[in-house]
Amino acid sequence: MIIFDGVTITYADAVAPTLRDVDLHVDEGELCLVVGGTGAGKSTLLGAINGLVPRFTGGRLGGRVAVDGMETGRQPPREFAALVGVVGQDPLAGFVTDTVEEELAYGMEQLAVPADVMRKRVEETLDLLGIAELRRRPLRTLSGGQQQRVAIGAVLTSHPRVLVLDEPTSALDPTAAEDVLAAITRLVHDLGVTVVVAEHRMERVVQYADRLIHLPGDGTVRHGPPAEILAESVIAPPVVELGRLAGWSPLPLSVRDARRRAGPLRARLANLAPADRGTDRPSPRPADEPGEPALQGRRITVRYGDVVAVRGVDLNLRRGEVTALMGRNGSGKSSLLWALQGSGPRHGGSVTVAGVDPSTVPARRARRLVGLVPQSASDLLYLDTVAAECDQADGESAVPGGTCRALLDRITPGIAGDRHPRDLSEGQRLALVLAIQLTAAPDVVLLDEPTRGLDYRAKRRFTAIVRELAAEGRAVVLATHDVELVAVAADRVVVMAEGEIVADGPTAQVVVASPAFAPQVAKILSPQPWLTVGEIADALGEAGSRTGVGVQHGVGP
Template identity: 75%
Template sequence: MIEFDRVTVHYADSREPSLREVNLRVAEGELCLVAGRTGAGKSTLLRAINGLVPYFTGGTLHGTVTVHGRDTRTHPPRDLADVVGVVGQDPLAGFVTDTVEEELAYGMEQLALPAAVMRKRVEETLDLLGIAELRDRPLRTLSGGQQQRVAIGAVLTSHPQVLVLDEPTSALDPTAAEDVLAAVTRLVHDLGVTVVVAEHRLERVVQYADRLVYLAGDGTVVDGEPAAVLAGIDIAPPLVELGRVAGWTPLPLSVRDARRRAADLRRRLVDAVPPPAVSSPHGAAALTARRIVVRYPGTVAVAGVDVDLHPGRIVALMGRNGSGKSSLLWALQGSGPRQGGTVTVTGPDGGTDPKMLPAGRARRQVGLVPQSPGDLLYLETVDAECVQADRESEAPAGTCRALLDQLVPGLPADQHPRDLSEGQRLALALAVQLTAAPPVVLLDEPTRGLDYLAKRQFTAIVRRLAGEGRAVVVATHDVELVAGLAERVIVMAQGEIVADGTAAEVMLASPAFAPQVAKVLAPQPWLTVAQVTTALTSVGERA
């Protein structure tokens, strides 16, 4: 169905090619998972499938990409629209109409299909993806998971033979991600659609994949059976890392497979004890919020929430899409709407609600990095952003740049922020916020677009912030990140706090928010591979 024959892609502003002599064949009806570090060339590979590379992105393509018998050199994207459907990372950004039904019909209108055919396909797609009740809903009122399914449906109505998905679950909570992946696997198994999906969170997808394509970062590609490829690469989901620690061969790809083989590992751990929960904080809170209320037309996003954040503590804020996490963070920072409640922060303007302060002074109390860090970056170069941050925060010249060099050393001063990787943009936005030296730092979905190694670097950064005495809140759907980072977990639902406790207390009690290690080793209370590795070492020393 898809064939890459000695494909090399070279962009004019890059020293090395993004893809180098790639040979790849994806058969009809396969689910192909594309993995690799941030910036390794995954998006280039995906865009080459429907001709966006090089027709839209520029650059030079050598070799041949053939899709369903059509050569992309002689068939530009418009000639592949009936064969390849593409869904990007942000479905809302790709919508062109107002309601679900209109969006499902739009692609067929561009292909000039008869009205009767369009009506029939819309009904079939609504039923196939389980979104019939959303037919008349405005697209902007849908949850993240619903938007993702509508985006998939909008390309399916054209009956493509190939579906390309770029990070389809990166913005979704665990339950919504499972719903989307269930719909995708149904397309593969029931309809024979060929699916190519790029995803950093391999733990969510790898068990469904027929083929794993790994981009090493030097332009080369390794592909094959997922377990075989994972055995020889430097990125892996927690389940595979656990299999390596336990010495399992072949490596397990699903919790079910791992549990069947985990009896001996549980016996080895039976006398070991995970690290104790962090003791209750002492002293005054860095931020105290009482009865916070946030309303939007027709919706109460935050309903009377109380929160205390303490210096040196890392708190994870979790909950399904639309539960009120982002609204709460913006209300605490002072820039977002807040119809009720009070916020008090200990800092340079201690005792003052940040909402009552000018933006510059509010940043000295609470720094917030939004879901899209690029929203904070509006100048032409990295150096200009750093200089402006120093000026706005009234910090000594070079403060922001010094912070940035601690996070990601050697970032070119003249590089445009939009040309940075996701991790580099996050680091720059974080440095801009930290220049004001706020005692409270709020991070909203900070690991979207980050690979496993980049998330480890991010974890080290957050721990450093806490070590400096800052109160840190990380709002995220990434349960594996939370398991290895957070000391306290707060779960929201319908604008209210429904759980608040240590990471072990909250995550072990929830099937939705339990990490893979916890699912495999239950009822033993382990959360991470690092905990298990330390325990096995300790048991071995005692033996």
């Protein structure tokens, strides 16, 4: 169905090809998962499938790309519209209408699908993705996760034979992600649709993949069965890392497979406890030693017309504490963050930081009180080069030159200073905005889906920075659906539903008790209270040092 024959893609002024000598054949009805570090070329590979790369991105294409016998080098991208459906990293950038129902129908209108067929497909897609209640909602009023589901639905209504998805679950809560992936796998198994999906949150997708396509970052591509590629890959989900630690072969790809083999491991861990949460996990703050409040919110209310997004929420953010804000898409997380920061609407209640309300002070002072990185991080980028953005951040924050650049290199190293921010990948743009906001080092740092587009290594670097901010006495909030990030980074979890806080407590207490928000390790080793592979390795290492048996001897069959 998809053929890459000796494909090399080189962008203008690039020192090396983004893709080099790629040979790849994808069969009909195959689900391929594309993985690799931030900026490794995943979006380039996806864009080449329908000819958008290099026709709209520039650069040179060597070799041959063909889809169902049609070569992208000989046919314009419009000829692939009915054959290849594409959902990019930024759903909002691809919308062309005003409401959900209109967006779902738009692609079919361009393909001259009969009206009665269009209506039927719209209804089927609304039900398939669980968005029927959104049909008349303006697209601009949807949450990021809701927009992502609509973007996927707008492609599905045209019934393409090939579906290309770039980070399709990055803004979805765990339950919504499972629903979307179930719909995608149904298309693969029942209708023979070929799906190529790039996703940094591998733990969500890898168990469904027929083949793993790994881009190590040097332009080459490795592909094969997921367990075979992951056996040597430096990028791996927690279930695979746990399998490596335990010495399991073949490596498990799902929680179900791992649980079936985890009996001996659970037995070894039965008398151990993650008292210090391990080296990759912060120690929980004792309940009787709360940090000094950095922000106090009282009875916060946010409305959009008749829709109440936040309902009288009380929230204290303590210095030295990382708080994860979780909840399904549309639960009010982003609205609450904007209300706390001061730029967003607030129709009731009060927010106090250092004795003042951030919404009542000049922007320069407000930035030092509360910093916010929104979901659409690229909205904050307006200069021509990465270097100019970094220099501007240093100047506005009155910090030594190079501070912002140093932060950027810690999160995602290797981004050239002369590159235009709009030419960066989604993950690289997010890293740049994170560095800009963190340069001001505000007392309260609010991050809305901060790891969208970041690979596992970048997330580890990001987590280290977040922990340093907390250690310096700042309050940090991560509004996220990334349960693995929460397991590693957060001291506290606050869960929202329908604009209200429904749970608030220590991370282990809240996420282990939740089937939706529990990380993979917690699900595999339940009911034991483990959250990460790192804390298990630490506990087994300490136990081995006391008994003379090290972790390298294995923890299971």
